[in-house]
Amino acid sequence: MLLDVKDLSLSLKKNGKYATILDRISFQVEKGETVGIVGESGCGKSMTALSLMRLLPEKARLDGDINLLDENIAAYSKRKLEKIRGNQVSMIFQDPLTSLNPLQTVGTQIEESLILHRNMTKEERRTRVLKLLKDVGLPRAEELVNEYPHQLSGGMRQRVMIAIAMACEPQLLICDEPTTALDVTIQAQILELMGEIKRQTQMGIIMITHDMGVVAEVCDRVIVMYAGKIVEEGPVLELFQNPTHPYTIGLLDSIPKLGQRKQKLGSIPGTVPAPGNMPAGCRFAERCRHTMDICRTTVPPMFDIKAGHQSACWLFDEKGGDQDGVVRSDELETALHH
Amino acid sequence: MHALRFVAKRLLLMIPILIGISILTFAISNTIPGDPARLILGPKATPEGIEELREDMGLNDPLYVQYGRYMGGILQGDLGESTYSQRPVLNDLLRYTPATFELTMFAMIVTLLVGIPFGVISASRKDKLADQFTRVFALLGVAMPAFWLGLLFLLFFYLKLGILPGSGRLDGGMAPPDYITGMYTVDALLTGNWPVFYAAVMHLILPGITLAAVTIGMITRMTRSSMLSVLKSDYIRTAYAKGAPENRVLYGHALRNGVMPVITLLGMAFGHALGGSVLVESVFSWPGLGQYAVNAITYLDFPAVMGVTLLIAIIFIMVNLIVDTLYFFIDPRLKHD
């Protein structure tokens, strides 16, 4: 197991009060596997990623375990974390325009990871930087090393970010919406590059996105998040063909289909509850079409749908509880045919 | 090439600015009530004598004729004669400017050496004790009147402790170093005259720090706020994500970005210090432009007032040009656009 996250919770201070941003999140990433994390904006995807990097705001409270290759890095000291970041775990951020230092050359910025983590001579580093630039598909590497970020296009900058992240051949690569800030054609090129990297290395990749299209393209498995919790998890094909959680179904419905005008994710009516003001039971209850009594009082646990496919929705409670079977299968019918 | 064109453009722009300033000063000095001729001749002057002198000085000509005559003189390097000191204004300026320039430069060096580190510490220790301390310090610097601070310094370091000199540029009876730049510290250094160098530096300390108090406050606050916004930026997060330790992030990534807007403020700060030198020179009997200007205004010495104003304008514009050019070279974004 490359990454094993257990009961990860995060609280952040906002306006003097702590609010729970992530609530007991658990998931795994295997070597060579690409796991997508999807969900509407504000559901905690970036905070999950930053928790894994331990790059949280100063007054963050983090609970739970983050086991990277059987070492719990949630308990690591600053010094030990610095040895891991950029070395075993790398991250690519959403906005390539602002994520590079405007006053340093491309070469210097890629080289920095090597200086920090590898015992290389200046010559070796230069060779490696040039190779990285070629690997991420950037032409004229020799000149590029001496150029500044403002001289590059958005797509080129994101390639540079990828080169920085790949410099020390990390075991885990976290991508936080790496294509969101780019135009569509460039998005496709960057996704293609990600796919290539995925095929050529044994890295585990976490691909954060709010775009189901990106998931379909590069992911093996998907985690669906809603309001700081994981609501459904499963293999990509299974999840696309057999989505179970009403929220996942809503997300998939909002993908624009051929010949249809593009809709926003917000086509699910209602809004996400704010951190610090979460309902007692299921967090989706306010927006769900199938809300039952139990949904409002008790948080649904993850129910097994199939091997590797789980859903946090009371509709899939095998034992039935207070709910009678008839209602449930009715609800399921509507849910699945929507 | 870009930089050259940039500098050339700015130098050309100086001409209309200087003409504007000269017209303004000329107009203002000639509308102030008070008759230089009467002032020169004293209380016992006869109206006929005054009228004669006015005619001699050209004060009866229309303003634009007087202005034209003045500007014509400037083009030939003639700034007129000071009515008070009876010497050519150019000679006076050459004599007093180095003293003021030395004092102002000293204050700017102190400002940079104190203001930028204080701002960086303040930002990196936001809301901690070091931050509170520097913020109070910066506020005091900005808020405290310079003459009052100067008097406090005099009282304490000169009168009470007696460890620092309180007036003039050198110890009494000490001969100035051979004239090269007119700045005693520089000239003493160039001629290897150590006792004079030491004395000149000691004499700079109190007026220099008094003059720097305001600009230290300005630069500290600017550095702090600029560093705070830089530290929040995405590329700082990228640096941490690479595994860079805090000090490397702070000094390798944040500092250079954070200092950029501070550089643009340096020209302003220099101008501020130049203006502040008028008061500070009076407090510390520093024989510079400030004192000369005060005298010139008191005695309605128009050629001297004009000369000082134009000179200060030129210095101010040149310093800002140097600062902007510096910025041009430091920020790669300007070089390529």
Ligand SMILES: Nc1ncnc2c1ncn2[C@@H]1O[C@H](COP(=O)(O)OP(=O)(O)O)[C@@H](O)[C@H]1O
């Ligand atoms: N620095 C912060 N302090 C407090 N709350 C924050 C901070 N950053 C983000 N949040 C909150 O955390 C929640 C999750 O944000 P985020 O992880 O950025 O969402 P996503 O990446 O899924 O769009 C949001 O409700 C957001 O308001």
Ligand code: SF4
């Ligand atoms: S638990 Fe209830 S409210 Fe929540 S998604 Fe399932 S049916 Fe809807």
Ligand SMILES: [Mg+2]
């Ligand atoms: Mg995000």
